Amino acid sequence: MTTATQAPRHPAGLAQKLADSGLRSTPQRELVYDVLLNKRDHPTADEVFARVKPELPGISLATVYNCLETLVQCDLVRAVNFERGPTRYCPNLRPHAHFHDEVTGETHDVDLPETLFAKLKSELPPGFDANAVEITFRGKAQSPTN
Amino acid sequence: MTTATQAPRHPAGLAQKLADSGLRSTPQRELVYDVLLNKRDHPTADEVFARVKPELPGISLATVYNCLETLVQCDLVRAVNFERGPTRYCPNLRPHAHFHDEVTGETHDVDLPETLFAKLKSELPPGFDANAVEITFRGKAQSPTN
DNA sequence: GAGCTTCTTTAGAATTATTCTAATTATTGC
DNA sequence: GCAATAATTAGAATAATTCTAAAGAAGCTC
Structure with missing residues (x-):
């Protein structure tokens, strides 16, 4: 070989x-x-x-x-x-949020604009220095594929 | 009595x-x-x-x-x-985010403007209907009390 | 206010998710 | 090839939570 x-x-x-x-x-x-x-x-x-x-x-x-x-x-x-x-x-390394479908239990990746992540960090009170933000939505999604 | x-x-x-x-x-x-x-x-x-x-x-x-x-x-x-x-x-029921201090392991509540939560939801792609958003920051906080 | 029903608590067993341990197996560098 | 190191393995151990069945309140009904 x-x-x-x-x-x-x-x-x-x-x-x-x-x-x-x-x-x-x-x-x-x-x-x-x-x-x-x-x-x-x-x-x-x-x-x-x-x-x-x-x-x-x-x-x-x-x-x-x-x-x-x-x-x-x-x-x-x-x-x-x-x-x-x-x-x-x-395995998705891009900054993204998760949407957790409360009906199916499935979790979907959701891409959000980078600016939003930055915006969130900028809203922290002084003294807080974040190096990561995690965002999770919960709700219903109409499945895009079926 | x-x-x-x-x-x-x-x-x-x-x-x-x-x-x-x-x-x-x-x-x-x-x-x-x-x-x-x-x-x-x-x-x-x-x-x-x-x-x-x-x-x-x-x-x-x-x-x-x-x-x-x-x-x-x-x-x-x-x-x-x-x-x-x-x-x-x-027990904090107001919409708020959590800041997880990676050094101390402590978690702090962080109030964010309501508008931000709304904004986040509005950024979801069509078909996704969120009834809750959770936001978690990770990083270092200079403790405000000591 | 005795008896019945329902709700709540309790102790301990069971389950689930994860980590640890010690032994075996593979890989790499000489 | 052989020693040193790294990785995998099976099974035991641990941690977090849930389940189960029995016992203990709290309401209701008459």
């Missing part, structure tokens, strides 16, 4: 970003990142585990937790927590 | 609001609500339990969970979840 028989699935990111942090690229990390990219529905660790298992039957839940944590550390994925319940994971 | 020997600690709310939902006012519910009002530091259920115990030594943790849930149902208290970890409780 020579090189380059199989193109990397992550256009140009994972292996490099991992290396930047002194970490290795492994099949488990690749695959976990893959399933996040391929279905961006903010899955829980359990759900990621279920999606990854068929392709890598030997993988353990602990490894899925490890990989997710690693990806979060490398700034490739964001951990999201609205309401009690398991942490969910989101 | 005649009436009005002891003023109710909740200016005019708890018993009534509970009754509105067909629920009873109990010492446990009163006390849990009390500790939330008296120290507004977004305690966890465990912390509420610890604060309530000295006054009502027989109370159980399950009851604290029950009471908190009841108060949330009656719209007297908000449950707050940023980041994994136990749910925290907040």
